[in-house]
Amino acid sequence: MSAANELTSTQRDDLRTVAAMIVPASDEYKVPGADDPAIQADMLATLGRDTALVAQALDHLARLAGQPLAELDAARRDDVAKEFRATGGAAAATLVRVVLQCYYRDDRVLRSLGLELRAPFPKGYVLEQGDWALLDPVKARPASLRRTP
């Protein structure tokens, strides 16, 4: 069982392994995997209120694997992952969300997606007006608010 506020070394290893299974590195898209050291460091630094559920998920994963996840062959690892996602409930969902929320704020990943490397505020975004003529057929409809006695 893990401490309430941090992951054990074994859990961190499994987190790194499962993160790479969720989002592997890609040469095609020029992005790191979710096991990238900087992304892993972000996860561990910001686990906060999710620590207990993530630890619970990793304990469940360890039970399914029976040994460190990284030491399983690829086919067995995939089977364990499928079972983990199917049976892991809220804890597994939290782990996956933690992986994705850190991955999809990494500069390299956002750059690959063509997104700006910044918070929305204060610059905001420009929103085009769009084609207001599309509303003409609706404007042509007669007003038909339901009558009340």
Added chain:
Amino acid sequence: MNDPVDVLIIGAGASGAAVAWSLAETKMHILCLDQGGWMKPSEYPSTGRDWEAKFYGDWSTSPNIRGRPEDYPVNDDNSPIKVVNFNGVGGSTVMYTAHWPRLHPSDFKVRTLDGVADDWPIDYDALTPFFEENDRMMGVSGLSGDPLSPPTRPPMPPQPLGLSGPLIGKAMNKLGWHWWPSDTTVATMDYEGRARCINLGHCTPACAQGAKASTDITYWPHAIRAGVELKTHCRVREILTNEHGMASGVVYYDKDGVEQFQPAEVVIIACNGVGTPRLLLNSVSGRFPNGLANSSGLVGKNLMFHPYAQIYGFVKEPTDSNRAPPTCLWSKEFYDTDLSRGFVRGYGIQFGRGAGPVFEAVASEQKGILPWGADHHRVFRQLNGHRLAVSAICEDLPEEHNRVTLDPVLKDGHGIPAPKIDYTIGENSRKMMEHGLARGREILEAAGATDICINNPIPWGGWHLLGTARMGTDPARSVVNEWGRSHDVKNLFIVDGSVFVTSGGVNPTSTIQAIALYVADQMKQRLANLFD
């Protein structure tokens, strides 16, 4: 003991702020107590790179997940729809989508028109001037002339259609169905000290720009300048009564956790459809053994949520994603009763512009359309920035078994019993939701969307907390009268969504605030004989 006040308002959210501002002109001594504090826009999520992650934690819409000291827990295990809210000055107007429809005139005559539920004791016309006053105070943007909605005169032009709006508009035109740019409380130009919208996108968990109206930046500055006193981090435990059966004041815990008594001539409750019955049920005495103002036995009963049936998909064209306010259009095509559909009443439709990358990844992985492994990147690029969403907001009929009671075990940080929700989605609502999903699918297909997913209901969709201290002329069948005064306690008023008799099929905040202003107006007109 604190000095007595003329009027004590409990809750500084949508309705509490409106009633405080309206009553300020009487020059009475008005005090408002709120369990939360003032907001700090510099700390709002959209100011940081972790803006999306915060939505799953400190800025979750669920008080049970958020768990701030200002929040109270809600046992909603026995409900498929979970309660969401925000506690602080501004209340849930800090954390809402700013979508701003009004109830329709027909919504006040449900029994007469359709033979279900009950008619309201007031009609739309009684609220019309207060809708308009509220639109000015909150600062509404929109387009007049919607053929299927009550006439409005928004003081600001509508939000741009952006990329998503035309995709939806073309689909709706293809089907020949009504659509219209939503009225919203997002400022599209500088307005009354608020800066115009710059499309931060992440509107729901508070607007760092201040373009979205929340009562901490609309009503409250005016009310405080007019002399209303607002005390923060003060949580009311119960309302006390005197030997005449009148409210004498409230017991509350101040910011240091010290128990205080605040005497008052008039008490106004503005705590929403869950917080208000909780407070009344916690205010037990020898004279009121079943809770205050509860001789009808209806306090907490008839809870209405608005079940949301959501369907979404992904188009080839880029959508606005997170770079625009999340809702932009509505449809009233299926708002009114058509018995050939198999249900009474109807639903509004809200259209969503899209989502940010983290939300998209998390939601799509959960739905099983975003795989793990090598294909993850290709699929994510097809989904991200291509989402369109259709949500049917279904009129929930009042049913007494849907209710708020006190949890026998769960308590808040001050040891006050927490609310417990027992709620099931009724058969009529179920049919309506299925109809909404089928029509939503047609809309998405007309837009060319694929990978269609459903949330039925949206589980964390319990925004609209209505009906638990209903308004009526019969004390045996209602909790407050037609101008918001308790039938049982002549100096106790309720102004929040609790007083709704029926729910309509639209977001209720505009109507809640119009009712609060209407009740305040009634009080001002009756000051000489308020307790008769």
